[in-house]
Amino acid sequence: MAHEIDMGLDGILRTRLIGELDRIAMDALLKDLQPYFEAATENAQLNLIMDSSQVGKLSSYARKRFTLMNQDTRIGKIAILGASRSMRVFIGFVSKATLRDNIQMFDRDDQAINWIKDKR
Secondary structure (H helix, E strand, C coil), X not given: CEEEEEECCCCEEEEEEEEEECHHHHHHHHHHHHHHHHHCCCCCXXXXXXXXXXXXXXXXXXXXXXXXXXHCCCEEEEEEECCCHHHHHXXXXXXXXXXXXXXXXXXXXXXXXXXXXXXX
């Protein structure tokens, strides 16, 4: 599994997930995301656009880590691009498990950006 991370000039962190997401790949992703998490606060939350169009199977470890990550109040809105049916089910589970309504799914990047920038 590989991933790509890029902080946009708009302050939105873009992450592309590629391939299987096993324990090793998830730990590598979290390690690369850590500096962005550490820089965020509850008043200056980190907003993300995650492209899941190329992700393969999510291990149970990865599913648990994503759920724990979403409990962190330094994380703001998370826009998911290219979500498969299984990813959509998982995202619904994460939202219910964390009691947060901060994740939405989109087909296009511009839709995700508009939702993140909407302060409602």
